[in-house]
Every structure is written in structure tokens, then in C-alpha cells.
Amino acid sequence: MRTAVSIYRARGWSGIKDQIAYIFRGRIGTGWNDRPQDACYQSWMELRSIRHFSSTARQLLDHNNRILLEGFLDANSALDFPVCANPEISILLILHNKAELTLACLYSLLQSNLISYEIVVVDNASTDQTQRLLQQTTGLEILRNETNVHYLRACNQAAKVARGKCLLLLNNDAQAQGTSIRQAIETLESSPKIGAVGGKVILPDGSLQEAGSIIWQDGSCLGYGRGDYPFAPSYMFQRDVDYCSGVFLLTKRELFLEEGGFDEAYLPAYYEETDFCVRLWKRGLRVVYDPRVTIQHYEFASSQSRETAIGLQAQHQKIFATRHRDWLHSQCAPTPENIAAARMRRRKDTKRILFVEDRVPHRSAGSGYPRSNRILEELVRMGHSVTLWPLQFPQELWSHTYRDISREVEVIAVGGSLNAARTLDKGRTDYDCLLVSRPHNLRALQKIKPRLLAETRVVYDAEAIFCLREIRRLQLVGKEPSPQVQERMIGDEIALAQGCNQVICVSDKEGQEFIRRGFTNVRVLGHALECSPTTSDFGERKDILFVGALDAADSPNADSMRWFCKEIFPRVRQRTGDGVKFIVAGRICEELKKELRGESIEIVGEIADPKALYNQARVFVAPTRFAAGIPYKVHEAAAHGVPVVATRLIESQLGWNNETELLAADDGEGFTAACSRLYQDCALWNRLRENALRRVAIDCSPEEFTSRLRAIIG
DSSP: OOOHHHHHHHHOGGGGHHHHHHHHTTGGGTGGGGSOHHHHHHHHHHHHHSTTHHHHHHHHHHHHHHHHHHHHHHTTOOEEOOOOSSOSEEEEEEESSOHHHHHHHHHHHHTTOOSSEEEEEEEEOOOSTHHHHHHTEESOEEEEESSOOHHHHHHHHHHHHOOSSEEEEEOTTEEEOTTHHHHHHHHHTTOTTEEEEEEEEEOTTSOEEEESEEEOTTSOEEETTTTSOTTSGGGSSOEEOSBOOTTEEEEEHHHHHHTTSSOGGGOSSSSHHHHHHHHHHHTTOEEEEEEEEEEEEOTTTTSSOHHHHHHHHHHHHHHHHHHTHHHHTTSOOSOGGGHHHHTSOOOTTOOEEEEEESSOOOGGGOTTHHHHHHHHHHHHHTTOEEEEEEOSOOOOOHHHHTSSSOTTSEEOOSSHHHHHHHHHHHHOOOOSEEEEESHHHHHHHHHHOHHHHHHSOEEEEOOSOHHHHHHHHHHHTTOOOOHHHHHHHHHHHHHTTTTOSEEEESSHHHHHHHHHTTOOOEEEOOOOOOOOOOOOOGGGOOEEEEEOOBOSTTSHHHHHHHHIIIIIHHHHHHHHOTTOEEEEESOBOHHHHHHHOOTTEEEEEOOSOTHHHHHHEEEEEEOOSSOOSOOHHHHHHHHTTOOEEEOHHHHHHHTOOBTTTBEEOOSHHHHHHHHHHHHHOHHHHHHHHHHHHHHHHHHTOHHHHHHHHHHHHO
């Protein structure tokens, strides 16, 4: 896409009209999620840099909407909404003139892909073309008032006749983008403790109006992120907030009516939704900001003037502050330095945690990331507020980021580590705990953020002693370091943890290396897996399987697959028959894919759910020749009821026993014989399967994992 500035210079304002429409129609909320974040941000900044862009953008869009309305009315076009006997949701629209905005709002509702809904319209004595528009629209529940009873009273009026389980309060000068309404319903129904849901409100120039709102101690309010880039990391995670704007506010109909609707003390409008959300909090119900909910909004479109609106807000602030004096006492004072702390409501007895990892820990990435993924999941489940800083690989499309991590995790993922550091400073409050995974990340923080390490309780998750992997690789190629060099390598890596409050190791064996060097604050946190054995019996299975990340050609998994495919599998086929097939599943680089191709070798790549592969596999192989830590892939295969053939290294890392929980061998002939034997021996297969399932249930107990993590975080 050509940048807005270059188009402006070449063609003037007419040249960027499409750019403005692109933003306003919500493509910034959909397609921009799939573009590199730095490119999105640069395009947005260039648009914003043009003088008077904000006001001109609104003028052009006003003009465009009026033309669309005239065309719709003159062509005698029609909008047809379905009639639903038992709607899931009732959408309340309050109208007083501005027919052109109402048309745009109705169009957005038709495009929302809702199935079970009704639209309740209250027309507050409009004098423009609103009547004609409503006459050309079918399927609406329309209430007409002879005088303008104003927004608040009309909302209460509409709520009383609504039939949906949920109520959506939606301004007629707003447009819900994409599947926003569906996403909001999903969030509202995800917990009985959620009382209301709001979303990201974007102004005509593409900047934020709010991403949830803050209520200060004096009753004044602030839309969080106002004027900022809507898709910055600070606005992309779900969180509890003081309140969400009535521009788009979803709640349960019965709850709204139980509370008496909006309090008429705030007539004609402003502060009514703030008051309602505080009443929900007083009932022990949460108000949630969902970043997937995107709304385009013409601010103050229904007011007589901006000055009138601001005057009403000031008057109603006094009423609100009097009504909720006790509740406001615990709120933050209205200062810029308090914004970071006030942007979310923390639950009692929870902590603010900064988790530093290489990347967003997707389970499919292997290399210890499934364990980090589970740590994130458990921290959120405990109610902690978690910020994830992917230090080594920060760039990722937002559409991919949350595919298997909680949307309640804030992810700092724009522009590389230094830019992320600035983002961190801008959005941080004091962290209760800094959880750093892997030695190179701890080393990097010691250079770029020493103050953060000095001021925060630091938990160092070694994940593995990484130099052990390198030592074993060198042994494999005949370049084994001397015992003195090995000891120095291990000692240097472990020394990084000096000054950390807590050290976590993935296994007792590696934990002993820290203890041997004088560390007393060492805890073991392994894997968490639920046993879910696949159902096919021995005779119904036929494949040999490997599941693991192969996206680096020099990784331990890549080495193991080269060895198995070239030296082991051809001999296994000779001994077991040509019907056996080797399935390789997981992220894989093109270079390795070409190397591994061979007869009866099927490379399926990354798949969302490998359970079907486990169900048809008779043998799982882990021919790993150099590695550190504990192999998650073996635990996962065993948890799915597939017996394993592995190297002696894997046997040692797991603490399992050859011939009891798995078969183990190191040389080519031994590994071939073990695979062939397990593939053909039903009794052995069943014995190993049951023993391994028992070990996984003990070694990878989710309850024990949660208990240990809770003790570590404190």
C-alpha cells in the first residue's frame, strides 16, 4: 500500500479519501491485523502527521455518509432484518436525527453475521430523514416518542420491551466491525462473574477514543489510550476495567433491569454507563474490555455541541462522585503516572508478573515452549496479571499471537527488543515478580534492564542447562571438551543466576547442578499433562510416529530425524514389512523437508491437533542424540498411549527405565532392533503403554505443577 503522505503529495486530499475510508470501514480492525506491525504503525503515523487530518477525515466521511443516505432513499432501497421469535441478543438504538449515521450503523449490523437477534429502535422525535429511512427498513421493533426524551430514558424504555437474553447498548453513530458482537457475547457468557463487556472504540481518523476507561478518585474519567495507535500491544489484551463506554456496552437484560436500568439522575445523558458499571462492581461482577470488539465511532455526533457534552459531563461527575464516594476512595489519583496502574482492575491477592521468553510460547514450537505455554495458562488461571515480553523474536501477527495463549496476557510484540523496552516503560507499573526463562534472556536483561532486575523479585527459569546440549553435540562429532572445560561451561551458565530470588529447573538432575554450586533457592517445575490415551488397540495401529518442532536445520530434532530416516527406518522396514510408514509431524523448514523425503516417509508438517496421528501410531520414536532438559514430546506421546523407543540420553533425562516404561538404545542396530521388536510384540507394547501412562500421571501431574508454580510465585 502506498503511504498516505506520498499519495497526499501527489494528488492532494482526493488521493487519500480511500485511505480514510479504509480506516473508517473497519479494515484497520481486520486486515491490518495480518500486516507487519511496523508497517501498520508507519502508515497510521503518516496519516496522522498531515495537518488537520483528524477534522478533515471526519468532514470527508460525513460527506460520504450523506451521499450514501441520499442514494439509498432516492433509489427506494430497503434494509431487511430477520424477525426472530426468541432472540439471543437485543440491540438498542436510540435515534435523534443523524439519519446518515443510523444508516451506516444498520449496515454494520447486517454485516455482523448474527443469527438470533432483534433491533429495538427508539426514535426521539427526529426531524430529519430518519422517518424515511425507518420506512424503508423492515424487521425492526420501533418505538416512537412525540418528544425527545433523550438517550438515557430512551435506553430504559427500549430495555423494557426487549426480549433478548443479552442487551447491547449501541450508539447510532457507531459501527460494530466484523464479528465484534459475536465476540462480545462469547466473552460475556464465558463466566457468570462477568457483568458487562465493551471494546476498542476508534475515531474517524483511525486513532483510539478508548480501550476501556479509567475512573479516578475524584470521579473524573479517562478513556485509556485516547489518541494512540489502536493496535499497539497495550490495547490488544483482554482485561478487567473500571467501565466501558456506552458507545458499545453488552450486558444481561435481566441484570440491567434488576439494577433499574440507567439512573435518571444523569438525565439527559453522560455518566449513566459509568454509574451502571460501578454498580456491577459493587455486586461483585466484572466489567471486561475485549480487544476483539472493534467499534468505529463519531464522537459527540448526537450532542448539540462538544462544549454542551463536556458541560454535562462536569455536572454529572459531581453527582457520580457523591453517589459512589466510598467506592472511589480506593481508586487512583488522577495523575499521568497512575495511568499504567489504573488501566486494569486487579483481583484480590494476585500479582503483576512480567514473563520474559524468547517468543510467544506456542505449543507447536517445541523446545520447552509447551511448558512455558502451560506456565502462562496457570498464571492467568490463578488470577495474576501477566505481561509477556518475547525478547528474541518479538514480531508476530496479532491474528496468530493468541491462537493458544490466553487473551488476558499482555504481549509486548512490536518493533524488536529495544522498542519493546520503551513500550514496557510506558505501560509498566511496579511488577511483583519478574519471571525470566532461559540463560540468554537473563544475560540480555542484565545488559538492557539492570534496574528492572535490581528492583523486582526475580525468578529465573533455567528451563534447561543449555551448555549440556552443546557439550553432547561436540561429543557426537568427536570434539568433546575436556572435563575442565565442561565444568567451566556449566559453571559460567549457572553463575548467571547469582542474585536471583528463585531458580527453577525442569528436572531434579539439573537442579542438583545448581545446588552443587551453592544455590539453595532451587525448585523443580517439570511438565503438566493430562493423560488421554487414544483408543485404538495394537492391531488397529500401523505407523511409526515423530511429533516435534523441526523449524531449524541444526536443532537436536533435525539431527535425530536425519539419523532415523537415513540409517534406522530403512532397516526397520526390512524387518517389519513394507506396510509400515513413518509419519513426521510438526513445524518443519523447507531445507529439512527435502532432506527427509524418502520411501514410506510422510511429512505432514504442523497440525492443530495430533490426536488422530497418535491414535493410528503403534510406535513413537525419540532418536535424540544431543539435548538438555526433559523431552516434552515423549511425555506427550506416552500420555496419548503410544509406547516409545528412545536413546539412552532420553531415558536418563526422563528417569525412566529401559524395558519398563520405554525401550532405549544408542547405536543404529540397537535402535533398529528396539523399533522392530516393539512394532511386532503386542504383549510388550501393552506393558510399556500402561507403565508409561502411570509414570506420566505421576511425573506430569497438573495438580502438582500448579501447586509448585503457586509456591514459586509466592
